[in-house]
Amino acid sequence: MEVIGRELDRLLQEETIEIRGDGRAGSGLQLTMQTIAATAVANRQLHVQEWPFFSSARKGAPTRGYLRLSRRPILKSSDITSPHVVVLMDEGVSRFVDFAEGVSENGLFVVNTPLDPERVAKKYRLNGWVITIDGDGISEKYLKKPMGNISVFAVFSTIISALNPQKSRDMLKMLLEKRHIPKSLVQANLDLFDASSGSFKVKKCQFKGENDHKPIHFDNYGDLAPGAQSRLRLSRANMTAAYAPSGFILKFDDPKDSCNGCALCVMNCPENIIQFKADAKQGLKVLGADVSSYCKLCAECIEICPKELFREVERAEEAREEGVS
Amino acid sequence: MSEHPFVETPAGALFPKAIDLEAVRRAHKAFATEQDVRYADGNTAAAYACLQMWRMILVGGFPITPSTKWLETVSTVIRSGQVGKKKIKLLEAEHAVADYLAGSAAACRDVIVSTATSSVGLDHMTESTRSLGASGLGNVLLINVYRATANYPLCIEGDPSDALAHRDDGWVQICCRGTQQIYDTVIQSPCIGMNPEILTPVMPGYYGIKDSHRSSKLIVEPDDKINAFQDKWISPLNLPGLINGDTGLGSCVTSKHFQGFKINQRSRFERVFEWLPKIGRDFEKTFGRPGLEFIEKLHWPSDEAVDLAIVSMGPDIGTATDMVPAEEKRLGIRMGVLAARLLTPFPYGAYTDLLKRAKVVLVVNQAHHYGDGHLGTDIIKACYDLKERPVIANCFAGMGGATVSDDSWRAMIDHALQAAKKSEKLPAPVVVHEGRVVWPS
Numbered sequence: 001m002e003v004i005g006r007e008l009d010r011l012l013q014e015e016t017i018e019i020r021g022d023g024r025a026g027s028g029l030q031l032t033m034q035t036i037a038a039t040a041v042a043n044r045q046l047h048v049q050e051w052p053f054f055s056s057a058r059k060g061a062p063t064r065g066y067l068r069l070s071r072r073p074i075l076k077s078s079d080i081t082s083p084h085v086v087v088l089m090d091e092g093v094s095r096f097v098d099f100a101e102g103v104s105e106n107g108l109f110v111v112n113t114p115l116d117p118e119r120v121a122k123k124y125r126l127n128g129w130v131i132t133i134d135g136d137g138i139s140e141k142y143l144k145k146p147m148g149n150i151s152v153f154a155v156f157s158t159i160i161s162a163l164n165p166q167k168s169r170d171m172l173k174m175l176l177e178k179r180h181i182p183k184s185l186v187q188a189n190l191d192l193f194d195a196s197s198g199s200f201k202v203k204k205c206q207f208k209g210e211n212d213h214k215p216i217h218f219d220n221y222g223d224l225a226p227g228a229q230s231r232l233r234l235s236r237a238n239m240t241a242a243y244a245p246s247g248f249i250l251k252f253d254d255p256k257d258s259c260n261g262c263a264l265c266v267m268n269c270p271e272n273i274i275q276f277k278a279d280a281k282q283g284l285k286v287l288g289a290d291v292s293s294y295c296k297l298c299a300e301c302i303e304i305c306p307k308e309l310f311r312e313v314e315r316a317e318e319a320r321e322e323g324v325s
Numbered sequence: 326m327s328e329h330p331f332v333e334t335p336a337g338a339l340f341p342k343a344i345d346l347e348a349v350r351r352a353h354k355a356f357a358t359e360q361d362v363r364y365a366d367g368n369t370a371a372a373y374a375c376l377q378m379w380r381m382i383l384v385g386g387f388p389i390t391p392s393t394k395w396l397e398t399v400s401t402v403i404r405s406g407q408v409g410k411k412k413i414k415l416l417e418a419e420h421a422v423a424d425y426l427a428g429s430a431a432a433c434r435d436v437i438v439s440t441a442t443s444s445v446g447l448d449h450m451t452e453s454t455r456s457l458g459a460s461g462l463g464n465v466l467l468i469n470v471y472r473a474t475a476n477y478p479l480c481i482e483g484d485p486s487d488a489l490a491h492r493d494d495g496w497v498q499i500c501c502r503g504t505q506q507i508y509d510t511v512i513q514s515p516c517i518g519m520n521p522e523i524l525t526p527v528m529p530g531y532y533g534i535k536d537s538h539r540s541s542k543l544i545v546e547p548d549d550k551i552n553a554f555q556d557k558w559i560s561p562l563n564l565p566g567l568i569n570g571d572t573g574l575g576s577c578v579t580s581k582h583f584q585g586f587k588i589n590q591r592s593r594f595e596r597v598f599e600w601l602p603k604i605g606r607d608f609e610k611t612f613g614r615p616g617l618e619f620i621e622k623l624h625w626p627s628d629e630a631v632d633l634a635i636v637s638m639g640p641d642i643g644t645a646t647d648m649v650p651a652e653e654k655r656l657g658i659r660m661g662v663l664a665a666r667l668l669t670p671f672p673y674g675a676y677t678d679l680l681k682r683a684k685v686v687l688v689v690n691q692a693h694h695y696g697d698g699h700l701g702t703d704i705i706k707a708c709y710d711l712k713e714r715p716v717i718a719n720c721f722a723g724m725g726g727a728t729v730s731d732d733s734w735r736a737m738i739d740h741a742l743q744a745a746k747k748s749e750k751l752p753a754p755v756v757v758h759e760g761r762v763v764w765p766s
Contacts (some may be wrong), residue, residue, distance in 0.1 A: 034364075034540065040543045041364040051539035075623075075643035077502075077535060079728040088739070218759035220766060 001159070001202055004108060004129055008160050011084060012046075016070035017160070018080045022099040023089030025061045026148025031268055032089070033065040035153050039163050039171040040069055046162055049074050062093045069160070081215060084108065089135075089148055100126055100213040112136060112148030121205030125212045131155055133200035135205040140274045142192040143185075150189055154196035169193055186299060240296040250295045250302075251313045258307045263300040265310065274301065333713040344433045348560060354409035355548035356402070365543040366407055367536040370504045371441065371468050371529075372398035373513035376408050377548045378555060381405045381437040381466070383429045385422040387446065390440040390481045391533035392470035395441035419446040423453030430462040430526075434562045437515050441468035443533055447487045448474055451494070457526050458495020459590050461564075463518030465466035467496070467529035468511065470537045471639070473692075473725055477697035482726020483532030485639065488668065489699040496528040497597055498669040501619065502640045504541045506615075507531050510525075512551055513617050516558035518605045524562075532639045539640070546612060554611050558604055569765065594670045601667060619672035620679065621664040624649050630682045632658035633741060634715075636704055637689035638665040640697055641722075646690075648734055656742065665700060676707035685740040687717045687752040690754075691723040697754050705751065716745040721764075732760025 011017045030052050037050035053064035065087075066080045071310075081101075081194060085108040088099045091149030099305030100109065107128040113122050114137055115131035133155055135148025150172070172193055176186045261282030266274045271294040280287040286309070289295060301310040356377045365373065375381050384403065386396045403411045416422045419442055426438045433510035442450065447469060457465055469491075473484035486617030488498055497517055501507045510529045518527040520657045533539060578586065591756060601617050607615040615621070623646040625631075632655075635645050642664045649660050663679065680686055686708065690698025708714050718741035723729040736757050758762035 037540055038364040041362060044362060047542060048539050049539060051366075074541070075647040077640035077643045078730045081730065218761070220761075220763050257525070 004131075004159050004202070005161055008084075008108075009162070012160070012162060013071055014070050015084065016076070017020050018083045019067040019069070019085040019087065020080045020083040020099075021065040021067070021087035021089060022093050022097055023063055023065075023087070024093055025063050027063075027090045028147050029063055029089040030089065032065050032087070032149040032153050032156075035149075035158050035168075035172060035175060036069075036160075036163065037067060038175060039157070039168045042167065042171055043162055043164075045071055047072065047074050049077075055077075062096050064097070069162075076131035085110065087152060088112065089152060090196070094124065098213055100124060102215045103128065103213060108159075110152060112152055112201070117201050118205055121203070123205045125207050125209055127208035127220060128204070128205050128209055129202060130205050131159075131200050131202045133196060135196065138195055138199060139192055142188045142195065145214070150192045151196035151199070154188045154193050155200050156202075165197060173287060241291065247315050248297060248312050249315050250289055250291050251311050252309055253309075253311070254286070254309050260307060260310060261267055261285060262306060265289075265305040266306050268300040268302065270298060271295065344435070346435055348424075349382055349436060350379045350733065352382075352410040353548070353552075354407065356408050357545045357547050358549075359547050359633075361545045363543045364540055365504055365544050366394065366538050366540040367501075367507045367531050367716060368392065368394035368399050368441075368538070369540075370394050370543050371531070372402070372512050373545055374508045374551075375399060375437075375466070375468075377403050377437050377546075377551050378437055378512075378515070379548070379552050380464075380515070380555070380559070381434065381439055382411045383436065383438040384411070385412060385425040385428075385429075385440045386415050387417070387422050387440075387442070389419070389443050389446035390535045391472060391483070392441040392443045392468065393444070394537070394622035395468055395470070398555055409418060420453060421675065423450035425432065425466050426467075427453055427457055427460065427462065430457075430465045431460070434462065434464055434519075434564055435559075437464050437466055437519075439468065440465040441470060442717060444472035444474050444487045445476060451491070453637045454491060454494045454496065459586060460526075460660065461524040462526055462592075464515065465526035466511070466518070467526065467528045468557055469498075469528050472533040474695075480725040481533065483535040483537070483639070484692055484723070484725050485530070485532065486724075488528070488530045489692045489694075491528075492699070495594070495596075496526050497523070497667065498528045498530060498667075498694055500502070500638045500665055500668050501531040502621075502638075502643065502664060504536070504539070504543045507536065508543060508545070508611070509614060512546075512619065513608050514605055516555055517597060517617075518603055519559045519562070519608045520596070520600050521560075521562060523593050523600060525593055525597070527621070532726070536603040544614075550611070551559050554608065555765045557607070560594040566574050587694055591676050597667070598674075599671060617666065619675040621666050622661075622679075623664055624660065624662040625679070626659060626730045627659065628682075629661075629679060630659065631661035631684070633685045633687060633738065634661040634663060634680055634683040634686045634698065635689065635738075636663045636665065636676075637691070638668070638700065639691065639723075641689070644729060644731065645734050648731055652735070652738060656738070658742075671703045673703065673707040676704060677711065680704075680708055680715060681711055681713075683715045685718065685741050685745045687737055688719045689723075689729075689737060690719060693721075693724055697751075701754065702748040714750065716741070716750055716752075718744050720753060720759065721756040724756075727758060728737075730759060731734050733757050736760050736762065 021029050033050050037048045038047045040046040049068040068074050082104050088111045109130045111132050112135040113132050114134040117132050121130045134152045135151030136146030139147040157163045163310045261284050273290045275287045276284045334451050357605045388396050391478050403413045422440050423474050429439045469488050471483050471485040473480050476488045481598050501510045514527040604618030605618050646662045688701040697719040720737045722733050
């Protein structure tokens with residue numbers, strides 16, 4: 001811990017600490033970043049820059065946050081691509097983004113997970129210092145719901161000496177009180193902060209392979225024909241199926257061959273995933289929808305289809321119907 | 326036939342007591358009574374500055390990303406009664422907002438009316454912003470949070486194509502970077518617009534997301550100090566308002582007079598060159614932070630002899646400034662970095678003066694343009710009369726709010742120096758992203 005603290009102090013003094021976080025909308029990632037930044041601003045010697053990566057505001061959508069801290073004015077404005085510290089607030093998003101991409105050698109990983117550092121490092125093939133804290137678990141005890149953000153904030157208040165644990169706690173209290181939430185809830189959050197302060201594990205690990213977490217090479221924009229907007233939106237980093245409510249999936253059923261070829265579903269689908277074939281009689285016939293990556297269950301097709309051929313089903317039910325165990 | 330029920334008032338009537346300015350002043354409650362260090366994003370900083378002016382009593386609003394938080398903050402604070410009696414009017418579209426501002430500003434030229442908008446929001450206002458630009462209503466304050474205007478495809482991040490598409494609207498346009506500069510610029514803006522020699526609405530602007538949503542330290546000044554500063558520069562105007570129907574908005578004139586109005590508008594515009602630096606210097610003296618200036622010299626040697634001058638605008642120029650020591654070492658050259666502040670009217674002379682000893686000028690444009698870029702075209706003109714005209718390399722980077730990485734800056738610097746080696750005085754513009762020239766490919 002002392003080594004981490006010394007290195008972060010050095011960076012703060014001589015350069016700029018660059019922190020990048022990944023989580024889901026509603027997981028408290030932005031609040032953590034903002035609370036660290038507000039605490040830093042209260043320390044008049046520190047300069048700070050904090051901003052969210054803008055994406056769908058729908059709860060559960062992958063989100064990203066950036067934070068720079070320094071004792072010198074911060075001029076740099078570009079995105080953080082080689083962070084010194086990364087936060088993984090919700091392990092679920094690791095399916096969609098490489099949270100460790102471009103992390104500098106011997107970087108620091110702060111992961112909200114019940115796993116110990118070595119298991120996390122092995123799982124994600126990480127090199128550097130790994131700190132794990134079961135933020136969701138601790139939060140269940142104090143807030144009756146999984147919210148790792150206070151615990152992750154407690155980790156930062158401990159490892160960055162300029163933030164100071166007591167001042168961080170005071171700032172947290174002030175920010176919570178500003179929200180006019182009940183006193184009991186403010187106290188529960190502070191208890192959660194206190195409980196988190198000594199509950200994290202740290203270990204230096206070496207599990208990264210030669211080709212792991214390399215920044216994606218930009219290879220120009222390719223051929224963008226007019227009308228290519230939906231193809232652009234359906235990028236690797238924005239697999240909109242991640243925004244769908246967990247456990248549900250879109251289902252198309254047309255056992256009586258009743259699709260009338262009105263094409264309303266095709267025109268209204270914002271993700272361009274309706275599959276159809278040309279039909280000599282009625283123009284087209286809808287065959288289904290490619291729900292593998294981009295169906296966010298917006299329900300436009302369900303609402304618009306005059307024959308009620310689309311519906312939302314539980315994934316388990318779908319699996320049963322498909323005969324998948 | 327009955328007599329007309331309305332009594333026509335003589336043209337030019339002043340109605341000096343129609344609005345009691347002292348009552349407006351008394352109705353203002355201080356948002357901050359002493360200097361305070363806060364943590365805020367660009368939208369919040371701009372909102373705070375507006376809320377702290379006693380003259381700012383009317384807000385018209387229609388939300389559009391990324392300016393929405395300005396409206397949310399202003400609405401929340403006004404509705405809470407924290408800043409006294411002010412009115413917020415939410416309207417059905419941006420055009421209605423601009424009309425509302427025009428009407429209310431004309432009704433009393435001594436109060437400030439404001440709004441914030443972005444992108445197509447500003448486009449929707451165009452009919453009115455063009456009229457406002459010519460109207461002499463310098464008490465209209467429009468915060469422009471930059472976002473690309475084209476919605477094909479829609480992109481909500483920071484790109485100044487909206488501001489640059491509206492340069493002919495006739496507003497004073499000032500570009501900001503960073504939370505503190507946004508706050509300070511909004512405070513100074515009405516001092517320019519309401520100057521009796523200028524009387525032109527002001528549009529301070531900043532990049533959407535990159536600055537509107539980026540939070541950092543913000544020094545909030547006490548309202549008393551802000552208002553004392555503005556009171557030095559803003560005096561009641563002895564001009565007729567809308568009340569007697571004698572307004573420039575909607576009047577029809579013949580071609581005999583139209584050009585005369587435009588010459589008058591242009592003459593008022595030119596006065597910005599004299600007053601803006603004076604207001605900026607007084608701001609610096611009063612608040613101890615840099616005030617308004619034509620160009621921000623982020624890194625500029627006192628002898629002005631630079632091998633490479635970088636000219637751009639907005640927060641990304643900060644990244645270039647951060648790289649200067651390493652780049653000077655890598656290339657063995659002297660570099661300078663300038664950030665555009667006053668966009669309209671464009672201070673050609675100031676650039677001519679600064680760039681007279683530069684060998685190569687790299688202009689980084691961030692809005693789509695079929696030629697050399699909006700900024701690039703102006704810099705070419707500024708350098709046209711120089712005895713030793715520098716190489717001017719125009720690049721495009723960060724369009725649509727894309728990040729401009731260290732690698733991209735290096736690629737643009739190398740591109741400019743390569744052009745100089747080949748003795749190309751004005752190389753064709755290129756688009757750069759992620760450290761490489763992506764157009765022409």
